Amino acid sequence: MEIRKVPASAGAQWLLETLGLLRKSPLGFGALGLIYAALWLGTALLGQAMPPALAVPLQLVSFIVGALLVALMIHAAREVDAGRSAGLGALLASVQGGAGARMLRTLVPQAIFAVAMAALVVVLIGPENLVKFTEAMAELQAKANSGTRVDPQTLMQGPIVRVAVGALVVMGVSVLVFMFTMTVLPDMLLEDRRLGPALRRGVAAGARNLMAVIVYLVLAFVILMAVSIAFGIVLGALQLVFGQAVAVAGNALLYGLFMCGLAGSMYFAWKQMLGGEAGDAAAPAPPAAGVAM
Numbered sequence: 001m002e003i004r005k006v007p008a009s010a011g012a013q014w015l016l017e018t019l020g021l022l023r024k025s026p027l028g029f030g031a032l033g034l035i036y037a038a039l040w041l042g043t044a045l046l047g048q049a050m051p052p053a054l055a056v057p058l059q060l061v062s063f064i065v066g067a068l069l070v071a072l073m074i075h076a077a078r079e080v081d082a083g084r085s086a087g088l089g090a091l092l093a094s095v096q097g098g099a100g101a102r103m104l105r106t107l108v109p110q111a112i113f114a115v116a117m118a119a120l121v122v123v124l125i126g127p128e129n130l131v132k133f134t135e136a137m138a139e140l141q142a143k144a145n146s147g148t149r150v151d152p153q154t155l156m157q158g159p160i161v162r163v164a165v166g167a168l169v170v171m172g173v174s175v176l177v178f179m180f181t182m183t184v185l186p187d188m189l190l191e192d193r194r195l196g197p198a199l200r201r202g203v204a205a206g207a208r209n210l211m212a213v214i215v216y217l218v219l220a221f222v223i224l225m226a227v228s229i230a231f232g233i234v235l236g237a238l239q240l241v242f243g244q245a246v247a248v249a250g251n252a253l254l255y256g257l258f259m260c261g262l263a264g265s266m267y268f269a270w271k272q273m274l275g276g277e278a279g280d281a282a283a284p285a286p287p288a289a290g291v292a293m
Contacts, residue, residue: 003205006272010209011216014272015223018264021080028076028086029260036069037256041249067110071103073263074186081267102189109184109195113177117170124166129159136160179213180206186270205273216265224258 022029043062047055072095076086079094095103121130136159180203187198206213235250 003201003208004273006209006212008211008215010212010272012219014216014265014268015219017268018261021077021264025080025086028080031088032069032073032076033256033260034253036066036259037252039066040255041252063114064107067107068103070259070263071106071185071189073260074189074267075099077264077267078190102192106185106188117174120170120173121166124169125163129162132159133163175217182266183270183274186267187274201274209273
């Protein structure tokens with residue numbers, strides 16, 4: 001299937017269509033976002049409580065479940081866009097109907113990306129610097145909470161600068177990789193393509209529509225910052241009344257909703273640049289009353 005050329009404004013359209021998708025099925029996507037948030041929060045809390053020997057198995061299970069949830073979000077975007085339901089019952093029924101095996105295959109590119117980014121973190125930062133950074137930040141937080149003045153020079157010493165620079169490089173590489181692979185998961189999931197062909201098509205689509213991808217990333221960053229600031233103000237007020245737990249839970253929920261939005265954007269980018277007969281054939285018959293949650 002040919003790779004279509006889209007205008008730069010298509011990047012903004014992906015975001016608008018994703019927002020429209022969330023409005024069509026707030027309960028369906030809200031439930032998926034809530035599950036993802038609970039997974040993220042549960043992993044963080046259990047990781048602090050469990051012995052180090054169990055940390056790796058916990059992270060592995062969390063990664064697998066989280067990666068499958070991302071695939072389920074993309075599948076849900078397709079279902080709602082086609083006029084069907086994003087309710088958990090309907091989604092699980094469709095997964096049992098054949099999408100489940102394709103979702104499992106999407107674990108491979110997500111695992112490759114996660115391992116590559118982890119290796120980059122080790123090379124650029126190193127485990128020892130991460131531990132020292134955590135200890136330094138805890139010490140600075142303790143001083144701030146006690147009212148002790150923090151010397152700005154301490155922020156320029158030790159592992160803090162190296163960790164900050166390394167994190168920026170990792171984020172930059174992650175964004176660069178995403179620019180040329182944002183259609184890979186939908187292509188594997190919705191057109192049953194293997195990783196190799198899906199990756200080649202994704203790189204070609206990203207290169208041919210680079211301006212649209214850049215517009216999408218810039219606008220997505222602006223929206224994310226605006227939402228994060230507004231959400232942070234609300235959480236700050238609630239934290240004064242209900243304590244730190246509200247802020248932690250709120251940030252987890254925001255992360256879950258962000259993943260829903262990211263999955264929807266990947267679906268619409270794939271649909272415009274690569275989707276064709278396979279997606280059109282699945283466009284459904286008129287939905288029954290009360291289908292969209």
